[in-house]
Amino acid sequence: MGSTEDLGYPQIIVQYSNGFLVSKVMFTACELGVFDLLLESGKPLSSDTIAAHLGASTMGMKRLLDACVGLRLLAVEMTQEGALYRNTEISDVYLTKSSPKSQYHIMMYYSNTVYLCWQYLADAVREGRNQYEKVFGVSSKDPFGAMYRSDEEMLKFMAGQNSVWSICGRDVLAAFDLSPFTQIYDLGGGGGALAQEYVSLYPNSTVTIYDLPKVVQVAKEQFVSPEESQITFHEGDFFNDSIPEAELYILSKILHDWDDDKCKQLLAKVYKACKPGGGVLLVESLLYEDKSGPVETQLYSMNMLVQTEGKERTAAEYSKLLEAAGFGVIQVKRTGKLYDAVLGRK
Numbered sequence: 001m002g003s004t005e006d007l008g009y010p011q012i013i014v015q016y017s018n019g020f021l022v023s024k025v026m027f028t029a030c031e032l033g034v035f036d037l038l039l040e041s042g043k044p045l046s047s048d049t050i051a052a053h054l055g056a057s058t059m060g061m062k063r064l065l066d067a068c069v070g071l072r073l074l075a076v077e078m079t080q081e082g083a084l085y086r087n088t089e090i091s092d093v094y095l096t097k098s099s100p101k102s103q104y105h106i107m108m109y110y111s112n113t114v115y116l117c118w119q120y121l122a123d124a125v126r127e128g129r130n131q132y133e134k135v136f137g138v139s140s141k142d143p144f145g146a147m148y149r150s151d152e153e154m155l156k157f158m159a160g161q162n163s164v165w166s167i168c169g170r171d172v173l174a175a176f177d178l179s180p181f182t183q184i185y186d187l188g189g190g191g192g193a194l195a196q197e198y199v200s201l202y203p204n205s206t207v208t209i210y211d212l213p214k215v216v217q218v219a220k221e222q223f224v225s226p227e228e229s230q231i232t233f234h235e236g237d238f239f240n241d242s243i244p245e246a247e248l249y250i251l252s253k254i255l256h257d258w259d260d261d262k263c264k265q266l267l268a269k270v271y272k273a274c275k276p277g278g279g280v281l282l283v284e285s286l287l288y289e290d291k292s293g294p295v296e297t298q299l300y301s302m303n304m305l306v307q308t309e310g311k312e313r314t315a316a317e318y319s320k321l322l323e324a325a326g327f328g329v330i331q332v333k334r335t336g337k338l339y340d341a342v343l344g345r346k
Contacts, residue, residue, distance in 0.1 A: 022071060023111075025064065025068060029064060030104055031111065033054055034050065034054065034068070034074075035095040036097055037050060037053055038050075038074075038085065039096045043086075047065050072088060073088060074086065075087075102163055103164075106159075109159075113157075114303065116135045116136075117130070117135050121302065129309075130143055130305070130309065131306050132146035136149060147307070158190050158215065161190050161193070161253075162223060164338075165193035165194045165197060165252075166193055168335075168337055169198075171339070172252070172340070172341045173194070174201060175333035175340070175341035175343075176281070176331065176341060176343050179202050182202075183246045184198060185207075185208050185210050185248075185250070186249075187210050187243075189209035189250070189252075190219065191224075192209055192224040194250065195224075195231050205230065207231050207250075208232045208246070209224075209232070209234070210234040210236060210238055211233075211234075211235070211236075216233045239265065242273075244273060246273065246274065246278065248279055248280070250280075251266075251270075252283035253283060253284065253339070255313075255318070256300070256308075256310045256313070257310040259309050262309070263310075264324050267322060267324070268324075268326070271325045271327060271346060276346060279343055279345040281341060284313070284342070285297040285338060285339050286332070286334060287301070288314065315340075318342050319332070329345040330345075
């Protein structure tokens with residue numbers, strides 16, 4: 001048997017230990033505006049120029065830029081005047097604020113909110129509950145009351161979710177042919193990015209975003225233009241208020257926030273409201289049936305532990321929840337991307 005050295009074990013430990021350093025470098029470069037400045041400049045810039053524009057120390061900025069080069073988020077060219085830095089294609093597309101596929105807002109949410117919760121991961125594992133009380137001094141009994149503890153935090157969360165659907169939305173909505181459904185309710189639809197993708201993909205449809213009154217207000221003011229006539233809003237709490245009749249209900253990243261009992265409660269209400277022949281589309285990140293991966297989904301499940309009352313599940317576990325509510329003819333499609341689709345019919 002070979003030694004751990006032969007297996008490359010120490011290198012794996014180094015990589016895993018440095019994981020949070022890697023993400024913080026990327027988050028910091030986003031927060032300081034490095035990628036935006038380089039995009040706007042239209043040409044490579046020196047570290048001194050970047051530092052001066054962004055109000056940073058020359059020493060600190062040089063180290064940040066070099067780390068971004070090492071992570072392939074920036075490219076560098078050596079000239080007679082010194083090193084000049086420019087964005088890579090990945091940075092232009094995903095890390096600049098102005099890009100249609102920008103992930104800037106979800107980066108900032110992870111950096112300024114999720115990271116703080118993860119500092120108490122050991123406590124979350126010991127206690128089996130989210131850590132909002134320790135981190136932010138707010139009650140952990142209502143996860144979304146804690147997540148929406150201020151208008152600023154709610155806007156940050158909504159913008160972050162919108163950025164996710166800008167790159168993942170079409171994959172999950174095209175996993176099945178949903179064109180027969182024309183009257184859709186997007187439960188917990190937030191900032192409306194998934195609804196916008198839906199009406200773009202299925203132009204004969206109308207989508208109603210059902211969310212809390214304060215969420216709807218922000219969505220109308222910040223994210224969904226009044227000209228988008230195919231998208232409407234319904235204010236309410238779908239756990240406590242009635243759910244109107246529709247042909248299709250979308251629950252995108254909703255069930256993973258809650259335990260099985262709460263999921264069954266919500267799905268039973270959806271089934272009762274659903275038109276005969278209608279259905280429910282679950283958009284979630286699916287674990288393998290033996291729960292050995294994908295690693296991203298396993299990490300999301302850990303995040304559910306520190307932030308919510310829920311967990312990530314397998315396709316069979318979601319199917320069981322749907323069947324308990326009365327849904328049948330359940331189909332599962334793995335997209336090969338971050339999120340997958342499960343369709344249940346009434």
